[in-house]
Amino acid sequence: MAYEEYLKDFLEISNITVGDTVKVTKPHIEHEGMLLEKPDYSNENTIILKLDSGYNIGIDIKDAKIEKISEGKKPQIELDPVDKKISDKKKNLSILSTGGTVASVIDYKTGAVHPAFTADDLLRATPELVDYANINAKAIFNILSENMTPEYWKKTATTIYDEINNGADGIIIAHGTDTMHYTASALSFMIDSPVPIVLTGAQRSSDRPSSDAFTNLMASVNAAKSDIAEVTICMHGTEDDSYCDLHRGTRARKMHTSRRDTFTSINMNPLARIENNKVTINDTQVKYTKRNEKELSLNTNLADKVALIKMYPGISPEIIDIYVDKNYDGIVIEGTGLGHCSDDVITSITRATSEDIPVVMTSQCLFGRTNMNVYSSGRRLLQNNVIGVGDMLPETAYTKLLWAAGQTDNVSEIYEIMKTNLKGEMDTTLSQNYFIKN
Amino acid sequence: MAYEEYLKDFLEISNITVGDTVKVTKPHIEHEGMLLEKPDYSNENTIILKLDSGYNIGIDIKDAKIEKISEGKKPQIELDPVDKKISDKKKNLSILSTGGTVASVIDYKTGAVHPAFTADDLLRATPELVDYANINAKAIFNILSENMTPEYWKKTATTIYDEINNGADGIIIAHGTDTMHYTASALSFMIDSPVPIVLTGAQRSSDRPSSDAFTNLMASVNAAKSDIAEVTICMHGTEDDSYCDLHRGTRARKMHTSRRDTFTSINMNPLARIENNKVTINDTQVKYTKRNEKELSLNTNLADKVALIKMYPGISPEIIDIYVDKNYDGIVIEGTGLGHCSDDVITSITRATSEDIPVVMTSQCLFGRTNMNVYSSGRRLLQNNVIGVGDMLPETAYTKLLWAAGQTDNVSEIYEIMKTNLKGEMDTTLSQNYFIKN
Incomplete structure (x- = not known):
């Protein structure tokens, strides 16, 4: 919906339109963010800003002053082909995208985050990856992870199986964080794999400066090249970008609604820490499945209910x-x-x-x-x-x-x-x- | 059931009967514990020991040697009246027992722990309490906390209300740990109280040397005498007996199946630490309801479903x-x-x-x-x-x-x-x- 009447005047006086970055000043408080379109349900005197934190707030404009900080512009989509720098000396990794914040863009109309990038866009956004491996990126579907079902697990497992059969030395699954641990444990039982299968995601979408998408992806590339041939979850180990934890897929849980280090190993330590492109096993006493220890096999038989x-x-x-x-x-x-x-x-x-x-x-x-x-x-x-x-x-x-x-x-x-x-x-x-x- | 045939002979040769403490030696392994009666479902070559840890194990006696360490004896129940040392100089505290491990005894027939002590037995087992307050102990019911229901919450709330009306300066509820946090939050909404209401329990029953019952009870007495007039949970803060945490009743959760420090404040720090009979507020910035800040009132209206x-x-x-x-x-x-x-x-x-x-x-x-x-x-x-x-x-x-x-x-x-x-x-x-x- 467009802003109407009183609000329309309020915005037009300052020559502000949806998409612009603005500063709103009220007694004792100041907000800066991008003006979003008015949602259907919002109050007639309320404007909606997307803050730098990524969250949206409604602001009653009573007593408020508004000022334009910068013009909005539509996001440019880079269409140049990516040089994949294929080389025999590098491992072959498949990045399979299923949706979620790691592969999402903001909807400038509602301010909501939608899954939108394809896996190739993801690669285009993080071209550094190709220096570390031969990357084959593929979107297998594009859903928010709260819509994940056992049928999608089967499809994911089957695709992983095919990729490994076709020569992948490691698999990365880009996945929404909400149900990532359910998928990781389901895949653990459905596949025996000779190579690492690493699930990763992001708690902040990649359009945001604070996004954890890049760090998680880079760490996942390292995990997928490592000797740990299990289904794992690779996500931030702290709130800053210092290192990622590698969790066993059957032992992890999303334990915080919004923190970047939300994933926590329960009942055991994370298997490894990934820091500066180095994978370090946390406890050498803990046994894990090593690369090529198991033969590839797939068993997607699941009960119905x-x-x-x-x-x-x-x-x-x-x-x-x-x-x-x-x-x-x-x-x-x-x-x-x-x-x-x-x-x-x-x-x-x-x-x-x-x-x-x-x-x-x-x-x-x-x-x-x-x-x-x-x-x-x-x-x-x-x-x-x-x-x-x-x-x-x-x-x-x-x-x-x-x-x-x-x-x-x-x-x-x-x-x-x-x-x-x-x-x-x-x-x-x-x-x-x-x-x-x- | 009694042990039969082969097992019976095995035990009789060493003059061992149910209740005795025995040592069972097998190649590479040794167990010491109390011999329990044979459960209906156990294998015919298996004896059941209650270990010092409190857990029971079944041992296949193939290749096993058994040796008596000490004779079993029935627990003595002390029936002398307790001197309650009533004094005007001490606060009046009511201890209301609802059941659970803090007030439980082992069933020597099955090795299972049953809620069994009355609140007065509890007091008899921990006579030190009367040095710190005028203690009025009362069993309001006697259930395992997994059988707690909203109806029991109402009964508990009503009893607390009556006790405070009758002059209690603080309330302690002895409660099973499984659902203690549900009860604590339910009571929080049902009662406004001018005095502390402290729930406590034990993860190890009081028949065991490692019981946390005494430390938790003593800390709860201190909490109930304190200025924190909220519904709280008082339980071990660590695995040893060094201090107890006092958790806000609406913010705590049982987070470990068996550890003594199982209760954890979620989304805020514990309100206070109780150590050496001293209650220390963790963060003086956190507001809490103080003694006599609220008038006593009771509202036990709950929806059905x-x-x-x-x-x-x-x-x-x-x-x-x-x-x-x-x-x-x-x-x-x-x-x-x-x-x-x-x-x-x-x-x-x-x-x-x-x-x-x-x-x-x-x-x-x-x-x-x-x-x-x-x-x-x-x-x-x-x-x-x-x-x-x-x-x-x-x-x-x-x-x-x-x-x-x-x-x-x-x-x-x-x-x-x-x-x-x-x-x-x-x-x-x-x-x-x-x-x-x-």
Whole structure:
């Protein structure tokens, strides 16, 4: 919508149009940012600025003065072909873009950030990458990661498989941060790989001066050239650009809504730190899968429907019954403490397991591990054929149960898979004594 | 069950019975612990030991040697009356026991820990408390905290109200740790109090030498005598007994399944540290409610049914429809990132809000705050009358929405309550720049 009436006059007097950078001064406060178009829902006396921080604010112009700082201009799209500097001496890396902030541009009409760059645009924006590897960039789809689904995971896994089959020495996946850890753990179970598979993203879009996209991408190139042939997440380790952490894909979690160092390894330290183009293993005692240790293989069989349910006081046990009635293939519970739920819920869970639906217990504490032998409610769950999965994250247990129930219908076999450490997702030697505290 | 046949012989040869402390030696490994009765489900060649750590293990006795370390004996219950040393010079504190590990004993038959002590037993076990205050101990119920419900919260709140009305200068609630933070936030909204209300518990039961029950109780006595008239959680700040943290009840979360310092303040520092019977405010810039600042009042009106739903890739949007069909009073979403969910789910959420069901967005990141203006999916939610609650924890948003929807049926009024900082549950000046990292 255009600004109307009073606001229109207010802006026209100073010769200001949408896209211009302006300074708005009110008693005791001053804002500088880009004028955005008026959203449908905003108040008639409010203008919307996109601040340098990347966030939008509405400002009531009562008592306000406005001043133009600079003219807006449409972003120039560089169309020159990129010199890819192909050389036999460099490793072949595939960058697969799925969308997200790392590959996004601001919509100048609404101020919202949309996924928009293709993978080739990404490369064009960061031409330094080609000095470090032969880069093959490809957009496989372009979605915000909150719209990611198991079907997209399959497509991603299949593309990775093809790229490695075609000679890629390492894979980088550009991915939105919201669900990056779900995708990383899902890919961990779907692929055995002889080369690194590195997911990366950005918390600040690449149109912003504070963007973390470049640092994360460069570190990911180093990770993808390294000896760590696991599915990993490579993101900022601190708020500044000093280094990136490389997290095991089955052990990481987005733990802050907006910080650049949002990704955190839970129940183990990050595998490695990447600083000044150097990959350093954090703890040489921790085993990881090395380059060419595993043969390439792909298994994208996933169950159709698995539920992830968090327990809380007052939850209605009928929610479990509903999933049973809808023939779900499995249920992951985020229990309290060591892996508990209320007696009411246990009754419904017992019905689920008696109808051969696997029920897997994790802890909403996130840190530590389930132990259902300590308290009577845990023991009652064990007696009713619920299994605890130790120090496995709830999100990882969800992707793993989707995969495990995609391999077989036999509950004992599904449980056997769930209890086997396949991709470093459960290993109490790593989680023992591990905690982060304020 | 008793041990039978082969196992029975194995034990009888060494003159060992259930309750004895034994050492079991196998090639390369040695275990010492108390022999428990055989659970129904255990393998016929397996004996169960309770280790000093408090955990139980099953040991296959193939190749094993067993040796008696000491005779088992039934725990003696001390029945002498406690001298409560009542004095006008001391503050009057009420300790209300609800169950949980702080007030639990081991069941020598199964090795499981049951809530069993009364509040008076608790006092008898920790007679030092009476030197610091006039203690009035009372068991209001005796449940594991995973069985806590909003009805129990009401009963607890009402009892606290009565105790304060009857002259208590501070309240201590002994509570299981699993859901302590849910109860603390629920009580925060239900009571305005002129005196401290301190929840405490234990991660190791008081029959174990490593129990944290005593330290936590002593620190809670100090907190309940202090000037901080808020609902707080008082638990170990480290793995050793050096100090306890005092967390604001609306800002804490159990973050580790088993560590003694499991409780963590999210999005703000703990209010205070309690060390050597001294309560020290961590940051004097942080405002807190002082003793006698508020008049005592009680409001236990809660809505009947509020759902707390975590988003994940592949979640079926019909789960939202089911809650709408069941006439829920409100829905709290644990969205991804800044407060997002998939387009599919937004469609169902839009149906919920169009039927006047309040829908409140939080983040499963836990740290940081919702901001639904940045990405298109967030903006779509805002346009469809979903509100984000900033840096409020999902668990706190759940208890608050139960309370808010118990005050009025008007969605705008409910939203107004949700967006108002009532008990320190939302305050971005505290959460800004706050994060804990590995």
